[in-house]
Amino acid sequence: MAETTTPCTSDALPRDTVDVVVIGGGAAGLNGALMLARSRRSVVVIDSGTPRNAPAEAMHGFIVLDGTPPSEILRRGREQVRQYGGRVVFGEVAAAEPAPVSPDGDLRFTVTLADGRSATARRVLVATGLRDVLPEVPGLAGHWGHGVVHCPYCHGWEVRDQPIGILATGPASVHHALLFRQLTEDLVYFTGDTSLDEDTRARFAARGIRVVDTPVREVVTGEDGTLAAVRLADGQVVARRVLAVATRMRARTEGLDGLKLPMEDLPEGMGRRFASGMAGDAEVPGVWVAGNATDLVAQVGASAAAGALAGAHINALLAAADTDAALAAAQAGASTS
Template sequence: MSVRTFRCASDALPDETVDAVVIGGGAAGLNGGLMLARSRRSVVVIDSGTPRNAPAEAMHGFIVLDGTPPPDILKRGREQVRQYGGRVVFGEVASAEPAAPAADGDLRFAITLADGGTVTARRVLVATGLRDVLPDVPGLAEHWGHGVVHCPYCHGWEVRDEPIGILATGPASVHHALLFRQLTDDLVYFTRGTDLDEDTRARFTARRIRIVDAPVQDVVTGEDGGIAGVRLSDGMFVARRVLAVATGMQARTDGLDGLKLPMEDLPDNMGRRFASGTAGTTEVPGVWVAGNATDLTAQVGASAAAGALAGSHINALLAAADTDAALAAAQGGTTA
């Protein structure tokens, strides 16, 4: 599967300790960085340049920006972070871990990039997003983001009235089928060995959702380069123009082992995420998480909102830490 990357000029890493490093340059990370920069915090956003929605032609389901190509949104987001003094650095995080505290006891974190660059921060916001794991069906991955879709709210309108097939991956696919049935009258559910009880079969029949139990052999590409249909193990061909898949969703964790962030599995093998609390707080002091890295089903708008909330929370706790340091300095007979 080819993935487009969205890169532009990279800012330099600062030598001095910054207030916050944001790991991830998608909607959550950029909005978190924006809130911090607008609060006059020194902030560095580290962007791998490989967002989850890279294959998509446009982003949908977010008022005002609906229909905007993802590269345009990210470009504008970076510009806005920089407008307030924030830095956006392109690179992969090789390691992130707690460092020796400052003289006043405040937290410190050391972030090292794959190219050897380093930066020290007082706080960290993890907004790495997630990876979609597709079922191992030959011919499927090459159509990801075009003829193969996962979200009825992100892509449903664009595939309305098309012959759609649901490639079942587990219990979540049943719900998936009912949502896509709202978008087309021609829906086929390929069970692919997953369980489908009699009650669900009856409900599908009532909604005129055709059920195919024969194993799927591969996805067939048509002469136009799009999906032509699905070939079954018995040789039968089922014509489809679109395939919908409830992907496995795995939070991106590369380079983050040193933070020792707790993770948790979602039910029904839906995926694995970073555990978080209110405003993206984690069990690790000084580290927050926002966006798809912790909320696997969040769309762009929800991820951006989570980043903003986490950024404002980080700023609030930094303000309290700054005040504590100033008070301790004043009581010690020095000026902060």
């Protein structure tokens, strides 16, 4: 479950302009902030306290930290950022937008929280993550993160050898089925509103994957509260312990309209993300994006690495801007002496 955000920190928003405001306190945001703080940059992380992986019991696929609860990773990450002088502030961003440039011509941004607090920064790192959009099947959302999973690498080992159903949402679900077939011999593919060509049906049959074309009407919960089955439109009940769903993934954009960051759709309706360059640099000068907000399929390790790269890139450009400002001041002083 997500941690309560009200009493978690005594950190406050600074009155002075900081080097970087990081919007988002997940793996990408915290690792970016860590890189910046270790470079003696003043950095503030704005954390909504609602991580994508909050329903999960553990994070997997990241060496050394495999099996660690997501909340523990975030707790330790916050501590480490603070250890180097960074601040972590809980709150929802209501607005983020460019502000008038400084007297030396450097960029400025204002980030305002829903409670009215605000901070001014020279640069912004957007690491807001994404939201998973599930199909509108009654009973499905209640099992999200437990009996309903989306990633074979995040959850596959934990659901191995169980009766698994693939709830098709689009072309990506075919690939999903082949990956989950590696984990169980009891796999049923529910086509839903999608269609399967004869070649795919033959490939599924060769792997022992059963195909059900009757639409799923609802997810059935057992007496113990866990997922037990799906009920089809014709009334038939198909027992399943796990459902795998390729979600529609949408970058979290709340409060960021003022930055005017370009967005783009992924193919086959997979989702919508912020567009960014190799180091997370956006088309908007002074703004970077890292993690699931721009790479919808990145796991925790990849998101953390992207945050580190963006943080290093921001620091490098700030160092160049600091040098330009110092040179201009020295030249101005020399010309008046």
